[in-house]
Amino acid sequence: MEILELITENVAAFLKAEYQAEGPAPKIESTNPNFKGDFTVVVFPYLRISKSNPEATANAMGTYLVEHLDEISGYNVVKGFLNLELADAFWVNCFEELHPKPTEIPAIGKGQKVVVEYSSPNTNKPLHLGHIRNNVLGYSFCQILDANGYDVVKNNLVNDRGIHICKSMLAWQKYGDGETPESSGIKGDHLVGKYYVRFDQEYKKQIESLKNDGQSEEDAKNNAPLILEARKMLQDWEKGNSEVISLWETMNSWVYEGFDQTYATLGVSFDKVYYESDTYLLGKDIVKGGLESGVFYQKEDGSVWVDLTDEGLDHKILLRADGTSVYMTQDIGTAELKYSDFKMDQSIYVVGNEQDYHFKVLQLILKKLGRPHWEGLHHLSYGMVDLPSGKMKSREGTVVDADDLMAEMVQTAKTQTEELGKTEGMSKAELEELYHTLGIGALKYFLLKVDAKKRMLFDPQESIDFQGNTGPFIQYTYARIQSVLRAAENADFNLVSSLETEEKALIRLFTEYPQVVNDSARDFNPSIVANHAYELAKAYNKFYHQCSILGAKEEETKNFRLALSRTCGAILQHACGLLGMSMPERM
RNA sequence: GGCUCCUUAGCUCAACUGGAUAGAGCAGCUGCCUUCUAAGCAGCAGGUUUCAGGUUCGAGUCCUGAAGGAGUCACCA
Numbered sequence: 001m002e003i004l005e006l007i008t009e010n011v012a013a014f015l016k017a018e019y020q021a022e023g024p025a026p027k028i029e030s031t032n033p034n035f036k037g038d039f040t041v042v043v044f045p046y047l048r049i050s051k052s053n054p055e056a057t058a059n060a061m062g063t064y065l066v067e068h069l070d071e072i073s074g075y076n077v078v079k080g081f082l083n084l085e086l087a088d089a090f091w092v093n094c095f096e097e098l099h100p101k102p103t104e105i106p107a108i109g110k111g112q113k114v115v116v117e118y119s120s121p122n123t124n125k126p127l128h129l130g131h132i133r134n135n136v137l138g139y140s141f142c143q144i145l146d147a148n149g150y151d152v153v154k155n156n157l158v159n160d161r162g163i164h165i166c167k168s169m170l171a172w173q174k175y176g177d178g179e180t181p182e183s184s185g186i187k188g189d190h191l192v193g194k195y196y197v198r199f200d201q202e203y204k205k206q207i208e209s210l211k212n213d214g215q216s217e218e219d220a221k222n223n224a225p226l227i228l229e230a231r232k233m234l235q236d237w238e239k240g241n242s243e244v245i246s247l248w249e250t251m252n253s254w255v256y257e258g259f260d261q262t263y264a265t266l267g268v269s270f271d272k273v274y275y276e277s278d279t280y281l282l283g284k285d286i287v288k289g290g291l292e293s294g295v296f297y298q299k300e301d302g303s304v305w306v307d308l309t310d311e312g313l314d315h316k317i318l319l320r321a322d323g324t325s326v327y328m329t330q331d332i333g334t335a336e337l338k339y340s341d342f343k344m345d346q347s348i349y350v351v352g353n354e355q356d357y358h359f360k361v362l363q364l365i366l367k368k369l370g371r372p373h374w375e376g377l378h379h380l381s382y383g384m385v386d387l388p389s390g391k392m393k394s395r396e397g398t399v400v401d402a403d404d405l406m407a408e409m410v411q412t413a414k415t416q417t418e419e420l421g422k423t424e425g426m427s428k429a430e431l432e433e434l435y436h437t438l439g440i441g442a443l444k445y446f447l448l449k450v451d452a453k454k455r456m457l458f459d460p461q462e463s464i465d466f467q468g469n470t471g472p473f474i475q476y477t478y479a480r481i482q483s484v485l486r487a488a489e490n491a492d493f494n495l496v497s498s499l500e501t502e503e504k505a506l507i508r509l510f511t512e513y514p515q516v517v518n519d520s521a522r523d524f525n526p527s528i529v530a531n532h533a534y535e536l537a538k539a540y541n542k543f544y545h546q547c548s549i550l551g552a553k554e555e556e557t558k559n560f561r562l563a564l565s566r567t568c569g570a571i572l573q574h575a576c577g578l579l580g581m582s583m584p585e586r587m
Numbered sequence: 588g589g590c591u592c593c594u595u596a597g598c599u600c601a602a603c604u605g606g607a608u609a610g611a612g613c614a615g616c617u618g619c620c621u622u623c624u625a626a627g628c629a630g631c632a633g634g635u636u637u638c639a640g641g642u643u644c645g646a647g648u649c650c651u652g653a654a655g656g657a658g659u660c661a662c663c664a
Contacts (some may be wrong), residue, residue, distance in 0.1 A: 027606080032606090032607055033610095034607080044644060044645075054644085079607070080606085162663080301662095312590090313660090322662085324662085330664090353659095354657095354658055354659070355659090356592085356659075357591080357659055357660070383592090386657085391658095420624095422624065449600075449601095450600065451601090454593080456600085459598090465613065467613080469599090469600080473612095473626065475626085476626045477626095480626095483623070487623060512603095515603095531601070534611085541627055541628065544623080544624095544628085545629085546628085586624085587626075
């Protein structure tokens with residue numbers, strides 16, 4: 001905001017005029033609500049210059065600022081804090097300037113291309129709540145980058161190959177009896193997930209039996225017939241065995257159909273999809289190249305490794321002795337492919353923090369290989385969603401299924417809406433849309449209001465709230481604003497000369513919004529936008545109760561308050577759009 | 588065991604990156620719908636910011652140590 005620059009300049013001028021000295025730029029903060037004022041300058045850093053006590057220094061500075069800046073109407077001093085009071089006219093001017101374009105964001109990303117990889121599902125099981133956090137976070141962050149002027153490519157890397165995929169394929173082959181989504185009525189991804197779980201159950205049985213025969217735990221895990229068969233299947237797959245490939249294609253197509261449905265319900269989308277089956281060979285080639293150039297080394301058994309001990313890390317395998325590739329191999333290949341496709345300035349990976357080490361290693365490897373894109377790699381590392389019982393594990397069935405959860409949320413929205421009974425006259429289709437908007441909105445906001453870096457807890461016993469700091473609260477505020485605007489005759493725009501505290505609070509939050517969107521992009525953190533939207537909704541409801549809009553005594557006041565409402569609605573809608581939430585006109 | 592991260596009200600989370608008397612929501616209690624949507628508003632209660640030191644005018648925030656928890660160190664992804 002310009003006012004902050006003005007204050008900064010005038011503090012410097014004050015130091016020069018008063019003490020013939022230069023000092024650090026002032027720390028200007030919002031005044032603590034317990035004190036009178038709008039902005040606060042902390043004067044402690046200037047005591048060295050003033051050689052006086054905090055109060056005297058602050059008073060001298062305050063006097064100077066009031067004299068030189070029309071915007072500042074007064075000041076007060078508490079200890080070393082100079083609280084500056086800004087004139088109502090200043091805030092009214094702010095509103096006049098911002099109101100035609102309240103959601104215009106400084107384009108800090110202009111000219112920069114960013115590929116954001118998120119979702120990245122495995123095709124051996126359906127999505128769960130952890131994946132929802134990833135998807136919601138990734139999608140939202142793409143919207144935020146876009147709002148900041150970045151050229152964004154939303155990218156999904158599908159984990160469609162590997163030993164884990166072979167496990168569900170093998171189990172289906174052995175125990176499936178030809179079951180299909182059509183024959184069973186089970187959604188494709190869930191059907192395949194069923195066999196992934198089945199594999200694990202049978203595998204465990206075999207391990208137990210081998211242990212009873214006297215094998216060690218580790219030997220049993222390596223010698224169980226099922227795991228040997230799965231490994232064989234992976235090798236056959238890499239060799240292009242037609243029977244295996246055909247089974248793989250069939251089962252993957254079931255999964256994709258299921259995922260498409262889940263993505264559609266969740267409201268996320270992608271500009272570009274990569275499949276690891278298409279990128280791992282490129283990865284292998286690059287690893288072989290690195291071996292030839294001496295960046296990597298080979299062990300006697302034929303496996304290929306990278307030595308990262310100089311960087312304080314470990315040795316890391318890049319190709320197995322049997323020649324098949326590992327996770328890292330694929331990621332090297334995909335990184336290369338992305339760069340040749342997009343020549344991006346930044347490559348962002350939305351992946352859980354359990355892979356912090358993996359991405360550290362990936363970046364170092366790309367650097368060692370001299371790839372130009374190593375530097376723009378950024379891991380948007382987010383915390384796991386834990387249950388009260390601990391971590392979610394697909395194989396053990398302790399997951400909150402994505403499809404189930406979304407359906408529950410929509411159902412809860414329906415129940416709550418019907419209880420309140422405010423939807424008279426809405427068609428069935430409109431109602432369905434409303435329930436979806438509210439249910440999914442509640443879910444997304446629940447996941448996005450928490451700092452992405454932090455792990456979070458989800459208790460399936462307690463349903464996600466629709467009151468308080470929630471998505472529906474913000475949606476409600478928006479619907480309320482729309483209701484007022486609908487009831488208003490098309491009013492002229494005009495300004496007023498003095499403000500209620502609730503009006504001032506709203507304008508202040510309006511002015512902060514563009515900076516909030518910038519900060520959110522810079523910090524890789526959508527929760528900053530979410531929290532600001534909540535603050536704004538809260539401030540509006542307070543205003544709504546305290547100040548009559550349509551019933552205002554003066555026509556000017558009414559028009560002004562309508563303009564405040566319109567602006568507030570626009571920002572709420574924009575902010576929630578960045579979070580991937582839609583807004584109802586009525587609820 | 589090595590490394591990384593976390594610990595704020597009964598519960599879930601904030602705290603503008605070192606500023607004032609640590610804030611919200613939920614749960615609990617009390618008021619407010621004949622007036623623009625009560626999914627709302629106002630209020631009460633709830634805290635030694637895990638503990639012990641240190642740095643500083645000032646520490647939830649920075650440094651050291653301790654306790655508890657999570658992740659990772661896989662030829663899983």
